[in-house]
Amino acid sequence: MGSKRSISISITNITVLLYALYAIRWVWLAFNTVEYSSVFYYLNQMVGYMCIPFGILLLLKTMRAKKRNMFLIILPLTYWLYCFIHSYTDHSITYGVFTLLSISIFLLFDTNVKIRIFNCFYWIVQGTNIISLFLWFFYILNVNIGFKMVTFYSDGAATYGMYYIKWLIFAIYNQNMVNRLCGIFNEPGALGTLCALLLIARFRCSKLWEKILLIATGALTLSFAFYLLIFAFFALYLIRKNIKNVIWVVLLAVVFISVPRIDWGNEVLNTFAARFEITETGFAGDNRSTDQLDSLVKTLEADGKALFGYGEGYTSNTHSSSYKELIVQFGYVGFSVLVLEWLIAALMLGKKNIDAKIIIAFFFISLYQRPSTILSIYGYLILLGGIEWLNEQTEIEKACCN
Template structure:
């Protein structure tokens, strides 16, 4: 986090105060007892399930064409948000060819990723209504990244449970829905448009849905790989000088490429080493599974040190280790 501040952040008093608060929160979580970690994680999970459920209620009303008060916010350099109070929508309602659910999050992919995290932490216990809410949230997000992360986390969970037949069944279900979406209504449906068609491979060998970086960024990234900046990263210089952020080379980009571009080899290695060693300290297959899910999620979206994700990781790793030990004791 200190590396982020010096290389990527801005030098101002407020920024350092926020950084100190962030580090203090992380330290408290690391030093907290297992009982406290479990309580905080349960509370966070319940709160997330509750706000996603409220968003889903409003989303269903929206899909049913029920008029609801809303306003549009154009203040961000990249996003346009239409706020329906019960949920947030990216873009303008009239231009939504395929409506995607974002709940209270910035975009559907953010919602879907967080829901997948919590589903894995709750061991996909779909007998609990809160976890069903999270699963519906992922499905309604129509996020290719979230769908892929969901499939991967389910496979990891089933592998840990030694349910190999179930892995084949789940893969078969996903493939069946994919082929079904291609056929249903001639392919003119939300699932085919938002997910299946984005898996097609273009002439250049790239997946159609690979929109994590812009052409301008890719060009700058290619030059960066051949420069001396590769060690420490481009840092805050990538954000440009205009107050509205329109000259930010990373605008609209997200992936491991952006993270590496900003922080270089040193910064990228520091976060990977921390995440790995923190996981290995607790020595649990359940925890290591979450480490894989978290790592893949950040290869897509690159938020490993953002408070909401980082705090969740700091709680999840020791809690999963403890829960696995408790399950082993019950079996014995």
């Protein structure tokens, strides 16, 4: 009996780690190609492939699945059906099956397993944040500890400052004399948005040093999304504490809006501040869409594609990251179905938890710039796993009070 128990615990622990690493991969890792590092690439591929067999073993161990969890499978199944039935490029029935299976297995896990995966994900991110901050300061202080400059992707438009230790890669994005922290991810915005969402999800139940670490890391990404999400969250936090704080929030909003008009005496700071200028089309820092994508949205109705779009994969050459991509691919009907399914599922899990509703709101705000989040395991973990974690914290607090 003792040996069987130890084996089952090992399967659970391995599955938790695999899914946490798999989700981190889908935040979009830097240099996750054979050209940059074959070891790093194949290791990440192996992590993804191992999720399914270990996940199935864990499900067989419990031999049960809640009806609520089975209902959640509708989310990845809907997108898979879209890809198969309505694709711009012909796909076989096996297209996307691996992603469908890995996400479905995650959704079928018991609540405690999802919470453990969310926790593991969180602490891996925080661990890499600590390393990233140390490397950032070494880089800025010109301390040579083995940095290498490599081309950003393949367009040569910018460079990465890269520090390499065995198979672990940390990046600093450098463009126009501005250094932006990327951590282990391919873009500073990916790390910034992730730090913001984790801070919001765990704010009430995290220690001060955890909050500082997330804020410091996110701040060094110089991510427009990070600053906007954090400002909105703290504004809401102040108002929740005391409605009279709305006066301070308005004053802070005025300062926030005035940032682009201030001469900071430094070209780098002025360039960064300019991203917060409000223009006719919104914030100047909102660069997730492109003229090509905007043009496609305008031609949807003229082409008779407004309802169901041009098909999955149609926006692959627009070089953008905007919710408009989903509209162009699946039309207003398809886009609405995808988003509403997520919203219903999230509210179903967090309907009795005000903190869960807050992370739901900010998660959906973040989709404005990063819609692919709802198409990968990362989105399922950060939102649904985060809600389950918040529900557990609430139950723990209630038990302590009784």
